[in-house]
Amino acid sequence: MDDRVTKKIVIDAGHGGDDPGTSANGIIEKDLTLKISQYMHDRLNDLGIENSLTRVNDESLGPDIRPGRVQGFYGKGDDVIVVSNHINAGGGDNQSVTLKCNLLNKNQLDKVLFI
Numbered sequence: 001m002d003d004r005v006t007k008k009i010v011i012d013a014g015h016g017g018d019d020p021g022t023s024a025n026g027i028i029e030k031d032l033t034l035k036i037s038q039y040m041h042d043r044l045n046d047l048g049i050e051n052s053l054t055r056v057n058d059e060s061l062g063p064d065i066r067p068g069r070v071q072g073f074y075g076k077g078d079d080v081i082v083v084s085n086h087i088n089a090g091g092g093d094n095q096s097v098t099l100k101c102n103l104l105n106k107n108q109l110d111k112v113l114f115i
């Protein structure tokens with residue numbers, strides 16, 4: 001069996017609601033992470049890979065909500081991959097943007113959901 005179909009993926013759109021993340025030049029991190037996450041969700045669905053999104057709109061997911069949301073889909077077993085999307089401003093001149101996708105395993109999950 002193709003190993004991909006045994007994995008379940010949680011796609012976390014970083015920030016949201018009253019937490020915009022970083023912003024510059026008209027780009028707001030929470031909006032871009034949502035668009036990227038929705039694209040990933042659609043593409044994985046096209047490939048038949050089970051996945052879920054932590055948010056589908058401009059929703060606040062504070063530290064009291066996000067971990068439970070992530071783990072609520074498939075638990076925190078070895079068959080679950082969590083991708084947390086963030087867009088970090090790069091360099092000191094604000095002329096670059098870094099896409100940061102965090103692949104989290106169950107041991108990292110509790111520590112690294114809020115970058």
Ligand SMILES: [Zn+2]
Nearest residue numbers: 014021086115
């Ligand atoms: Zn971020």
